[in-house]
Amino acid sequence: MSSDTDAFITREEIDPTDEGPLSGRTVAVKDNISTAGVPTTCGSAMLADYVPPYDATVVERLKDAGARIVGKTNMDEFGMGTTTETSAFGPTDNPAAPGRVPGGSSGGSAAAVAAGEADLALGSDTGGSVRCPAAFCGVVGIKPTYGLVSRYGLVAYANSLEQIGPIAPTVQGAAELLEVIAGPDERDATTREHGAETAYASAADGDVDGLTIGVPTELVEGADEAVVEQFEAALEDFRVQGAETVEVSLPSVETAVQAYYVIAMGEASSNLARFDGVRYGPTAAATDDAEAGNWNDAFAAVREGFGEEVKRRILLGTYALSAGYHDKYYDKAQDARAWVRRDFAEAFETADVIASPTMPVPPFELGESLDDPLQMYLADANTVPVNLANLPAISVPAGETAEGPVGLQLVGEAFDERTIIRAASAVE
Amino acid sequence: MTAQTAERDLSAVIGLEVHVQLETDTKIFCGCSTDAADDEVPNSRVCPTCLGLPGALPVLNEGAVEAGVKVGKAIDAEIPEETSFHRKNYYYPDLPKNFQITQYDAPICADGELAFRVDGEERTVNIRRAHLEEDPGSLQHAGGSIDTADYTLVDYNRAGTPLMEIVTEPDFRGADEVRAFLAKLEEVLEYLGVFDASRDGSLRVDANLSIVDSKTLDGDDISAALEDANRTEVKNISSHRGAQQALAYEETRQKNAVRRGREVEQETRHWDESRGITVSMRSKEEEKDYRYFREADLPPLRVSGWKEEIAIPELPDARRERFRGEYDLSAESASKLTSTKQVADFYETVAAEFDSDLAATWVADNLLGELNYRDMQVTDVEGRLDEFTRLIDLVDGEAITTKNAEEVVLRRMLDDGLAPDAVVEAEGLGKTDDNAVLAAVREAIEENPDAVDDYESGEEGALNFLVGQVMQATSGSADPGTVNERLRAELDE
Numbered sequence: 045m046s047s048d049t050d051a052f053i054t055r056e057e058i059d060p061t062d063e064g065p066l067s068g069r070t071v072a073v074k075d076n077i078s079t080a081g082v083p084t085t086c087g088s089a090m091l092a093d094y095v096p097p098y099d100a101t102v103v104e105r106l107k108d109a110g111a112r113i114v115g116k117t118n119m120d121e122f123g124m125g126t127t128t129e130t131s132a133f134g135p136t137d138n139p140a141a142p143g144r145v146p147g148g149s150s151g152g153s154a155a156a157v158a159a160g161e162a163d164l165a166l167g168s169d170t171g172g173s174v175r176c177p178a179a180f181c182g183v184v185g186i187k188p189t190y191g192l193v194s195r196y197g198l199v200a201y202a203n204s205l206e207q208i209g210p211i212a213p214t215v216q217g218a219a220e221l222l223e224v225i226a227g228p229d230e231r232d233a234t235t236r237e238h239g240a241e242t243a244y245a246s247a248a249d250g251d252v253d254g255l256t257i258g259v260p261t262e263l264v265e266g267a268d269e270a271v272v273e274q275f276e277a278a279l280e281d282f283r284v285q286g287a288e289t290v291e292v293s294l295p296s297v298e299t300a301v302q303a304y305y306v307i308a309m310g311e312a313s314s315n316l317a318r319f320d321g322v323r324y325g326p327t328a329a330a331t332d333d334a335e336a337g338n339w340n341d342a343f344a345a346v347r348e349g350f351g352e353e354v355k356r357r358i359l360l361g362t363y364a365l366s367a368g369y370h371d372k373y374y375d376k377a378q379d380a381r382a383w384v385r386r387d388f389a390e391a392f393e394t395a396d397v398i399a400s401p402t403m404p405v406p407p408f409e410l411g412e413s414l415d416d417p418l419q420m421y422l423a424d425a426n427t428v429p430v431n432l433a434n435l436p437a438i439s440v441p442a443g444e445t446a447e448g449p450v451g452l453q454l455v456g457e458a459f460d461e462r463t464i465i466r467a468a469s470a471v472e
Numbered sequence: 473m474t475a476q477t478a479e480r481d482l483s484a485v486i487g488l489e490v491h492v493q494l495e496t497d498t499k500i501f502c503g504c505s506t507d508a509a510d511d512e513v514p515n516s517r518v519c520p521t522c523l524g525l526p527g528a529l530p531v532l533n534e535g536a537v538e539a540g541v542k543v544g545k546a547i548d549a550e551i552p553e554e555t556s557f558h559r560k561n562y563y564y565p566d567l568p569k570n571f572q573i574t575q576y577d578a579p580i581c582a583d584g585e586l587a588f589r590v591d592g593e594e595r596t597v598n599i600r601r602a603h604l605e606e607d608p609g610s611l612q613h614a615g616g617s618i619d620t621a622d623y624t625l626v627d628y629n630r631a632g633t634p635l636m637e638i639v640t641e642p643d644f645r646g647a648d649e650v651r652a653f654l655a656k657l658e659e660v661l662e663y664l665g666v667f668d669a670s671r672d673g674s675l676r677v678d679a680n681l682s683i684v685d686s687k688t689l690d691g692d693d694i695s696a697a698l699e700d701a702n703r704t705e706v707k708n709i710s711s712h713r714g715a716q717q718a719l720a721y722e723e724t725r726q727k728n729a730v731r732r733g734r735e736v737e738q739e740t741r742h743w744d745e746s747r748g749i750t751v752s753m754r755s756k757e758e759e760k761d762y763r764y765f766r767e768a769d770l771p772p773l774r775v776s777g778w779k780e781e782i783a784i785p786e787l788p789d790a791r792r793e794r795f796r797g798e799y800d801l802s803a804e805s806a807s808k809l810t811s812t813k814q815v816a817d818f819y820e821t822v823a824a825e826f827d828s829d830l831a832a833t834w835v836a837d838n839l840l841g842e843l844n845y846r847d848m849q850v851t852d853v854e855g856r857l858d859e860f861t862r863l864i865d866l867v868d869g870e871a872i873t874t875k876n877a878e879e880v881v882l883r884r885m886l887d888d889g890l891a892p893d894a895v896v897e898a899e900g901l902g903k904t905d906d907n908a909v910l911a912a913v914r915e916a917i918e919e920n921p922d923a924v925d926d927y928e929s930g931e932e933g934a935l936n937f938l939v940g941q942v943m944q945a946t947s948g949s950a951d952p953g954t955v956n957e958r959l960r961a962e963l964d965e
Binding site: 076077078084086091094096097098100195196197198199200203204230231232233234310311313314317318320322324339340343362365366367370374 | 520524525526527528529530531532559561563564565568569570571626761763765766768769770771
């Protein structure tokens with residue numbers, strides 16, 4: 045890795061194929077988004093030597109829009125983390141709070157933008173992986189509605205939850221990048237037509253007069269005092285500009301973190317099964333078990349090459365899907381997911397957008413959270429409900445604490461990215 | 473209890489899981505061709521999706537779903553409002569993603585049935601479900617079998633070929649029934665145009681077999697009896713004949729065990745076709761846990777209304793009955809003529825132009841007989857059906873004799889690939905004209921006074937002798953019926 049922040053795993057330029065709205069701009073791409081001929085490691089030793097033969101749909105769209113890709117950014121291994129420290133290629137520093145983590149899992153992408161090493165970046169957000177690093181690095185990140193952006197070429201962690209999203213220094217920049225990557229793709233059957241309202245950049249007009257902003261107490265109560273202080277200041281800023289703030293309730297979010305991790309880990313256990321040494325990872329022939337001709341033992345030996353966090357999630361996910369536990373965990377988590385979705389739908393009956401701190405805490409110090417996975421999972425409390433409900437959300441900088449930047453999260457109704465972009469542009 | 477009584481009191485109960493490859497242009501979840509050339513290069517018919525490359529996504533080929541609905545209509549199954557896909561998770565080197573995309577709780581077909589005949593009796597077997605899934609790749613064990621190979625190569629050309637798994641209830645009571653069922657199933661699937669039996673590996677059968685006390689089969693509900701009996705699952709069956717042999721072997725093996733008071737082990741067994749036996753799989757089978765869960769990459773597909781919208785052709789049983797009535801055919805002819813859709817279609821083409829009996833004789837007896845003798849199928853001569861119509865035309869117009877048409881023209885058409893007119897020309901088979909026949913008749917009468925005497929004294933056999941003489945003189949090109957007539961006319965004058 046190079047540069048001061050170690051934002052990139054691979055620094056390799058990919059030329060644009062056409063002129064377009066992003067001509068003259070540089071884009072950093074998270075290393076779980078496939079780039080033809082350029083390594084795509086997912087931050088894992090398992091894919092250290094993997095070079096995809098094809099471009100992800102979003103990469104094609106970037107190139108067609110005139111963007112120059114400047115490299116592949118560091119990330120938590122397969123997106124599993126909130127700090128970018130589970131990367132097999134080492135940690136990334138936070139340019140906005142040196143000595144602290146840039147957040148995760150798209151930490152490299154947010155750090156590259158914050159450090160000015162790229163004009164824009166793409167991350168992916170499974171449970172907050174775009175919004176968390178955007179908040180920690182003091183930049184803007186959008187998690188689009190599930191189905192707005194093609195996932196074709198995004199190496200799956202939890203495919204029912206994740207979306208590729210833009211990271212930029214400004215709301216306008218993030219909206220411009222979203223406009224380029226959004227839209228149906230015949231290679232991703234979950235992408236949807238989203239109507240005529242795709243002019244995201246023009247929505248960043250700062251006009252929040254008459255907007256109703258819902259504030260769920262459940263997502264504010266547990267947050268750090270210093271974070272809440274900045275959050276309250278942002279709400280006041282909205283009110284000054286003519287918006288109304290109302291209290292809403294999302295009781296289901298109490299179960300969201302548990303439900304999220306069961307679903308995400310279950311899906312991960314299946315999505316990561318293909319990395320078995322037959323085509324990816326170290327060759328199985330090196331082990332004694334393979335000599336004995338036992339494929340299962342050979343697979344198991346190769347899969348020791350995953351990092352600790354990845355192994356933990358694969359094991360837990362396998363367990364949650366197993367006979368006897370499937371009902372108790374996986375099915376129950378799906379019920380909770382439906383409940384979260386209903387809660388948001390109800391809240392949107394009184395509010396146009398829902399606001400909360402993106403992260404309940406300021407950035408951790410490098411190395412601080414590695415020993416305590418549970419603390420790390422709980423830090424996702426405000427971001428994961430959005431993925432469970434398939435909704436769009438944006439994180440926009442909202443001041444700083446002594447430990448680093450604070451992000452304001454604004455959640456919108458499905459495919460109503462324009463409203464959260466408009467609201468965010470009023471307070472940046 | 474003697475061994476013999478015990479034998480009589482035991483009965484086999486068999487259920488099947490039949491995997492058939494569905495005929496579609498492209499694979500089930502990507503745009504790769506399903507057309508496997510004999511000499512294709514391994515891993516040449518692949519893309520990121522069927523290779524299971526990281527990040528690639530499946531997109532459902534609705535053609536495969538349509539084929540599934542056709543099967544559903546043919547077996548009178550329920551088609552759901554919405555059909556969806558699940559992941560079946562297991563590790564195997566031929567499986568690109570180490571999970572298979574298949575159907576679980578919303579299969580495309582449920583609760584169907586299929587009637588077939590065995591030993592002259594009609595049987596109906598219930599079909600629990602039929603679902604769509606993707607075929608894995610294939611393994612090539614270099615330098616030996618799976619156990620002894622130096623290394624194993626993986627070819628993903630087959631990966632993603634659409635499969636339909638048809639699961640029957642345990643309604644079979646013997647290997648003969650299984651064979652008859654499979655033949656009928658293939659016939660129906662071929663009629664639907666969703667299956668090609670000639671394709672290598674297009675049919676794969678897993679069979680579950682238990683031995684129970686025959687008395688327990690009297691009631692409707694045999695589940696209690698089945699719960700008590702251990703069953704074996706026999707894998708690696710790839711033909712009707714293989715199914716019959718494997719299950720007959722397995723039935724005997726289990727009955728012998730029960731008769732000797734030994735417990736039948738609950739296990740998976742491998743049908744070894746070359747040795748004609750089933751062998752226990754090397755590793756002990758544990759209860760498999762496939763950790764099924766919804767495939768989020770494929771949204772559920774609404775198929776309500778598809779059953780009404782999708783047409784299927786007339787099925788073999790219905791066509792057989794229609795042939796008997798419409799063309800006044802015997803049961804045997806009607807059966808032969810509907811054995812495959814191609815044969816039946818060809819017969820109808822011919823019967824539209826010629827007398828239906830003549831058409832039946834030519835298609836069912838002559839053409840199928842000669843093809844069968846050469847181990848050929850009607851599909852092997854599909855492009856030449858015009859030539860066979862021409863041949864029947866030559867016979868019907870009395871341009872050549874039936875005997876020559878059968879024995880010379882048809883055979884040379886099949887053996888040498890010649891057109892019928894070319895054979896007639898080359899062999900000089902144009903029918904001898906009437907004058908030449910008359911001359912030969914008169915000559916035969918002149919030269920065989922004894923036979924003429926015999927004829928006049930009432931011996932019909934003498935006439936046959938004289939016909940033979942005329943036929944010889946005309947090198948077989950005269951029509952025996954005409955010769956017969958002319959002889960009588962001359963003799964009776």
